[in-house]
Amino acid sequence: MAINLVKGQKIDLTKGRSSLSSIMVGLGWDPVAKKKSGGFLSGLLGGGGGAEVDCDASVLLLDENGKLTAKENLIYFGNKKSKDGSVVHSGDNLTGEGEGDDETINIDLKRISPSVHRLVFVVNIYNAKQKKQDFGMIENAFIRLVDNQSKEELVHYNLTDNYAGQMSLITGELYRQGAEWKFSAIGEGASEPDIGSIANKYS
Numbered sequence: 773m774a775i776n777l778v779k780g781q782k783i784d785l786t787k788g789r790s791s792l793s794s795i796m797v798g799l800g801w802d803p804v805a806k807k808k809s810g811g812f813l814s815g816l817l818g819g820g821g822g823a824e825v826d827c828d829a830s831v832l833l834l835d836e837n838g839k840l841t842a843k844e845n846l847i848y849f850g851n852k853k854s855k856d857g858s859v860v861h862s863g864d865n866l867t868g869e870g871e872g873d874d875e876t877i878n879i880d881l882k883r884i885s886p887s888v889h890r891l892v893f894v895v896n897i898y899n900a901k902q903k904k905q906d907f908g909m910i911e912n913a914f915i916r917l918v919d920n921q922s923k924e925e926l927v928h929y930n931l932t933d934n935y936a937g938q939m940s941l942i943t944g945e946l947y948r949q950g951a952e953w954k955f956s957a958i959g960e961g962a963s964e965p966d967i968g969s970i971a972n973k974y975s
Contacts, residue, residue: 774916774925777957783927785917785946786881786953793882794920798873799829799895799943801913825909826898829875830967831859832974834890840974845888847877848967858883859891878920879946881953890947892958894970896940901965908936915943917955929957939965 775783786792803825830848835841844855852861862876879891893915897905907913913931918924929944938961945956964970 774928777929779957779959782954782956784952784954794880796918796920797877798916800874801827801910804909804911825905827895828898830894831877832892833888835887836889840971846971856883856885890945892945893943896967900939907938927955931959935961940970
């Protein structure tokens with residue numbers, strides 16, 4: 773039975789679950805339904821039909837000081853696999869349409885390099901600045917963690933804040949505490965327009 777988290781809540785993932793070694797992190801979102809009348813929202817989306825909002829999920833592998841020490845520690849659609857093979861990105865979903873996870877990241881907890889202490893999960897809008905798009909155009913955003921072996925959903929966190937004006941979302945983070953792995957529901961918006969700008973914040 774998945775534990776539904778609220779913003780700021782933390783959960784111990786591996787305590788009492790010594791067999792947990794591989795998890796799938798699913799991130800999802802939907803475009804806000806477009807109004808047919810051609811009102812404010814359709815104008816915002818660029819009139820007829822409107823531009824698709826293309827969100828991208830990524831994960832930053834940070835050291836014990838919360839720093840991104842190498843560019844290969846940024847896992848996204850342009851670099852889908854960490855050097856040690858512990859983190860693998862499913863690839864890009866261009867629209868966010870449909871049910872369930874839009875992008876997934878598989879993590880082998882036992883293989884993560886000892887130098888990596890935090891994994892920060894980010895969703896940003898591709899070309900947000902150029903397209904004048906922000907997370908006010910996205911709804912039903914969530915992050916969830918699933919045990920790859922049993923297929924049991926362990927954690928589910930719905931991001932319910934109003935993120936209008938924000939071009940990136942810090943959804944949650946996985947972090948070490950001693951021998952255990954914990955998860956924190958963050959749910960913070962950020963004004964950085966692309967994953968490179970977000971990476972710079974941590975470097």
